[in-house]
Amino acid sequence: MLKLYHHPFSPASRFTRLILSEYGIPFECIVELPWVRRREFLMLNPAGTLPVLLENDGKPVCGATTIMEYLDETWGYSRADRRLLPDHPRQRAEVRRLVDWFLHKFEDEVSRYLVYERIYKQEMRHSDGGGAPNSEALRAARTNLRNHLRFMGYLAETRRWLAGDTMSFADLAAAAHISCADYLGEILWQNAESVRGWYAKIKSRPSFRPILTDKVLGMPPSPTYADLDF
Amino acid sequence: MLKLYHHPFSPASRFTRLILSEYGIPFECIVELPWVRRREFLMLNPAGTLPVLLENDGKPVCGATTIMEYLDETWGYSRADRRLLPDHPRQRAEVRRLVDWFLHKFEDEVSRYLVYERIYKQEMRHSDGGGAPNSEALRAARTNLRNHLRFMGYLAETRRWLAGDTMSFADLAAAAHISCADYLGEILWQNAESVRGWYAKIKSRPSFRPILTDKVLGMPPSPTYADLDF
Numbered sequence: 001m002l003k004l005y006h007h008p009f010s011p012a013s014r015f016t017r018l019i020l021s022e023y024g025i026p027f028e029c030i031v032e033l034p035w036v037r038r039r040e041f042l043m044l045n046p047a048g049t050l051p052v053l054l055e056n057d058g059k060p061v062c063g064a065t066t067i068m069e070y071l072d073e074t075w076g077y078s079r080a081d082r083r084l085l086p087d088h089p090r091q092r093a094e095v096r097r098l099v100d101w102f103l104h105k106f107e108d109e110v111s112r113y114l115v116y117e118r119i120y121k122q123e124m125r126h127s128d129g130g131g132a133p134n135s136e137a138l139r140a141a142r143t144n145l146r147n148h149l150r151f152m153g154y155l156a157e158t159r160r161w162l163a164g165d166t167m168s169f170a171d172l173a174a175a176a177h178i179s180c181a182d183y184l185g186e187i188l189w190q191n192a193e194s195v196r197g198w199y200a201k202i203k204s205r206p207s208f209r210p211i212l213t214d215k216v217l218g219m220p221p222s223p224t225y226a227d228l229d230f
Numbered sequence: 231m232l233k234l235y236h237h238p239f240s241p242a243s244r245f246t247r248l249i250l251s252e253y254g255i256p257f258e259c260i261v262e263l264p265w266v267r268r269r270e271f272l273m274l275n276p277a278g279t280l281p282v283l284l285e286n287d288g289k290p291v292c293g294a295t296t297i298m299e300y301l302d303e304t305w306g307y308s309r310a311d312r313r314l315l316p317d318h319p320r321q322r323a324e325v326r327r328l329v330d331w332f333l334h335k336f337e338d339e340v341s342r343y344l345v346y347e348r349i350y351k352q353e354m355r356h357s358d359g360g361g362a363p364n365s366e367a368l369r370a371a372r373t374n375l376r377n378h379l380r381f382m383g384y385l386a387e388t389r390r391w392l393a394g395d396t397m398s399f400a401d402l403a404a405a406a407h408i409s410c411a412d413y414l415g416e417i418l419w420q421n422a423e424s425v426r427g428w429y430a431k432i433k434s435r436p437s438f439r440p441i442l443t444d445k446v447l448g449m450p451p452s453p454t455y456a457d458l459d460f
Contacts, residue, residue, distance in 0.1 A: 046381065047335055059320060065295065066326040073319040089303040090289060096296040104334070105277055151276065 002027040005041065005052040007034065008214040009119045009183070011111050012064035012103060013051040014176035019068060019169065021207035022084060023075045027053075035120060035128050064103055068169055084169045095163045098155075098170035106148055106177050113141035118184055119216055145181060149192045152178075156194040167202075175202040179211055185222030189230060196230070204228050232257040235271065235282040237264065238444040239349045239413070241341050242294035242333060243281040244406035249298060251437035252314060252402065253305045257283075265350060265358050294333055298399055314399045325393045328385075328400035336378055336407050343371035348414055349446055375411060379422045382408075386424040397432075405432040409441055415452030419460060426460070434458050 004020065004027050006013030020027045032041055034050050045052045045062040053061040053070070061070050076083045085092055117133035124130030152174065155162045163170040178199055181187050189196050202208060212226040224230035234250065234257050236243030250257045262271055264280050275282045275292040283291040283300070291300050306313045315322055347363035354360030382404065385392045393400040408429055411417050419426050432438060442456040454460035 047331060059324070061320075061323045062327045063330050066323050066330060069299075069326055070319055070323045073322065089300055090291075092303065093291045093296050093300045094289070096299055097292045100293050100296060101277060 003030055003054040004028070005030050005032040005044065005050060005054070007031060007050055009115050009180055009216065010034070010050045011107065011115070011177040011180050012049075014179060014211055015064050015103070015169075015173045016051045016053065016067050017211065018172040018176060018207050019071055019084065021210070022082070022172065022205075023071060023079060025071065025075055033123065035124055064173075065099065068099065072169075084167065084172065086164065086166065086168065091164055095168045095170045098163050099173045102170070102173040102177050106174075109144040110141050110148060111177050111180055113137040114145075114184055114186055115180055117141075119219070122216070122219065142186065145186060149187070149195055152198070153192060153194045156198040162198065171198075171202055175199065175208070179203075179208075179225075183214075183216070183221045183225050185224075187224075189224060200228070200230070233260055233284040234258070235260050235262040235274065235280060235284070237262060237280055239345050239410055239446065240264070240280045241337065241345070241407040241410050242279075244409060244441055245294050245333070245403045246281045246283065246297050247441065248402040248406060248437050249301055249314065249399065251440070252312070252435075253301060253309060255301065255305055263353065265354055294403075295329065298329065302399075314397065314402065316394065316396065316398065321394055325398045325400045328393050329403045332400070332403040332407050336404075339374040340371050340378060341407050341410055343367040344375075344414055344416055345410055347371075349449070352446070352449065372416065375416060379417070379425055382428070383422060383424045386428040392428070401428075401432055405429060405438070409433075409438075409455075413444075413446070413451045413455050415454075417454075419454060430458070430460070 002020070002025060004013070004016060006017065006029055008014075008031065017027075017029070032038070032050060032052075034041075034048060037048055041052075042048055044054070044060045047062060049063065051064060051067060053067050055061070061067050072083070072085050076085060085095055117137050121130050121133060152162070159165070161167045161171050162174055178187065178195070182199075203212070215221070232250070232255060234243070234246060236247065236259055238244075238261065247257075247259070262268070262280060262282075264271075264278060267278055271282075272278055274284065274290045277292060279293060281294060281297060283297050285291070291297050302313070302315050306315060315325055347367050351360050351363060382392070389395070391397045391401050392404055408417065408425070412429075433442070445451070
């Protein structure tokens, strides 16, 4: 069985969990705290980042984009109409542009701050950098989040799914990030109607169920988080 | 003909130029200063990042990884033994892991500081953030560069090319970053013998020639930069 080293609130890890579930691939989750820089984990992935996928005796597959392409080449290929990457190179480029947008731009401008300041720092020891969130970082993240929601709103209004007519990796990458922000109550849904419509479709998929049960110790989710009629 | 929006010292842009040349694809270069955030450029790529590839009347293909996969799917596929992505999914995963390493980890820890502080800030107007380099950022980048060179040395000593037996996208991504640092005289080659051996092979390829003639106004390259017997 595949083993996934992940953190429940690492958006890149959530993205990978969603792919595995959508492709119907059985896998087992192992929680890794990336800030600890555990020696055995660094042997698997010298970059020290999540997620990492391990297949029996194989070499580890490191990083969300690399895992996405690997799972598509080894499993997605046979999934026909459930495949998450379209056939045409130009449409594939559009999916990859948006995956890159969420895994890097949204991550660097929004999730990195929200998740790091509000979740990781609560779980870290003081000597590892734990403590109270930095309010300046949170303020910047919230301003950036509004811009990203506008961009997503534009996509949701002009297309059936974010990258085109069918659900793709782009939707899963976006939903992975949005779900972390939503747990923290950072999304004002009344100001993001079209994004809400898109997210409701994704959120009600069976692949999303395990994510909706994730919890941070001592920090309950926002009222909208696990509600399918938010 | 393909048009590439690039900056001569953006490592991600250099990576794309190398791919285009290695695959023998004719292309035309248009210099873009990403910090200007030109309106027409943001219409092509709302992320505002380089490189962007434009094919006749097609939609722009944005970002180095997306362009890499696109060019491989549309041209590399027919290149047989000159293809830069191996056939086996596990080997492809290793190439992608390393491309990701250079385009993101090396970029975030080294090139971003070196290129931004020492080149972009000389070209920027004061109102855009131009000025003298920040010496603290440069110090951090130099420490990180030493660690990255050790990692690359390990790869160069244990493999023929960085990702395995054949030259791949991973070598081009790495060389794109190393070439920028080398222009600035930031690489102490006497301390990096195995990386030197690998880089000498890449540097002598015809695809590298145009890169070795790139110049920053008023800042000549280091003596090793264009020398094939450095």
